[in-house]
Amino acid sequence: xxxxxxxxxxxxxxxxxxxxxxxxxxxxxxxxxxxxxxxxxxxxxxxxxxxxxxxxxxxxxxxxxxxxxxxxxxxxxxxxxxxxxxxxxxxxxxxxxxxxxxxxxxxxxxxxxxxxxxxxxxxxxxxxxxxxxxxxxxxxxxxxxxxxxxxxxxxxxxxxxxxxxxxxxxxxxxxxxxxxxxxxxxxxxxxxxxxxxxxxxxxxxxxxxxxxxxxxxxxxxxxxxxxxxxxxxxxxxxxxxxxxxxxxxxx
Numbered sequence: 194x195x196x197x198x199x200x201x202x203x204x205x206x207x208x209x210x211x212x213x214x215x216x217x218x219x220x221x222x223x224x225x226x227x228x229x230x231x232x233x234x235x236x237x238x239x240x241x242x243x244x245x246x247x248x249x250x251x252x253x254x255x256x257x258x259x260x261x262x263x264x265x266x267x268x269x270x271x272x273x274x275x276x277x278x279x280x281x282x283x284x285x286x287x288x289x290x291x292x293x294x295x296x297x298x299x300x301x302x303x304x305x306x307x308x309x310x311x312x313x314x315x316x317x318x319x320x321x322x323x324x325x326x327x328x329x330x331x332x333x334x335x336x337x338x339x340x341x342x343x344x345x346x347x348x349x350x351x352x353x354x355x356x357x358x359x360x361x362x363x364x365x366x367x368x369x370x371x372x373x374x375x376x377x378x379x380x381x382x383x384x385x386x387x388x389x390x391x392x393x394x395x396x397x398x399x400x401x402x403x404x405x406x407x408x409x410x411x412x413x414x415x416x417x418x419x420x421x422x423x424x425x426x427x428x429x430x431x432x433x434x435x436x437x438x439x440x441x442x443x444x
Contacts, residue, residue: 248328249441251320255338256437258316259430266427269310273420279304280413287406291396299396303367305359310352310423317341331440337433344426351419355412362408370399 283301286294294302320326320338329335371394399405 247325248330251316251325251328252437252441255316255320256434256441258313259434259437262312262430263427263434265310265312266423266430270420270423270427272308273416273423276307276416277413277420280409280416283409284406284413287400289400294396302396302399303371305364305367307356307359309356310348312345312348314342314345317345331436334433334436334440337429337436341429341433344429348419348422348426351415351422355415355419358408358412358415362404363412366402366404366408367399370395370402370405 279301283304286298286302289298317338320329321342326335326338329338372392
């Protein structure tokens with residue numbers, strides 16, 4: 194084709210048909226430009242297609258991670274709700290005499306159990322610290338993803354406060370007044386001596402202790418705060434998951 198164009202151009206020049214040659218040359222330039230534009234368009238479409246494949250992989254990985262976090266949050270919300278009820282019940286034992294306390298009540302008074310909530314964050318961190326953001330088309334989704342690590346930090350910081358209250362406030366005062374021999378098996382000869390001569394628990398002193406009372410109240414208030422944070426985090430996690438599903442399943 195190009196050989197034919199060159200032959201036509203030489204013939205026009207030889208015949209001194211400058212006007213025709215000018216028109217022909219302009220047409221040839223336009224033809225080349227159109228060819229380049231078509232090639233650029235095809236290359237651009239291929240690039241868009243490859244970027245879309247990467248984008249969908251990012252969405253799928255993140256969606257799976259956040260689905261797991263939703264399950265974890267549902268469990269945490271139940272645990273915090275139960276913990277709040279137990280702490281409120283514990284405060285009702287303040288002022289009671291030891292002989293009025295049932296074994297269930299004693300167990301609740303010295304309860305230090307706390308199950309730490311751990312989230313998955315590999316995919317969300319990978320997006321926020323790499324160039325994967327450039328593959329995400331939705332601006333609103335970008336904003337939600339960028340803000341999510343701060344939401345996790347808020348949850349984890351509050352969780353750390355509760356753990357600190359249990360470890361450094363409640364545990365020392367409980368161990369000061371309550372003997373761990375109470376958790377030893379009841380019908381075992383091996384522990385008869387410690388149970389006979391060991392220092393017995395003093396629930397009366399524990400319950401009137403300001404340190405204990407303040408520790409329980411502090412744990413209660415912070416657990417209520419954590420429940421609120423957990424519910425808010427669940428809403429935001431669900432919002433991201435919903436938008437991800439829209440991107441994944443919308444043609």
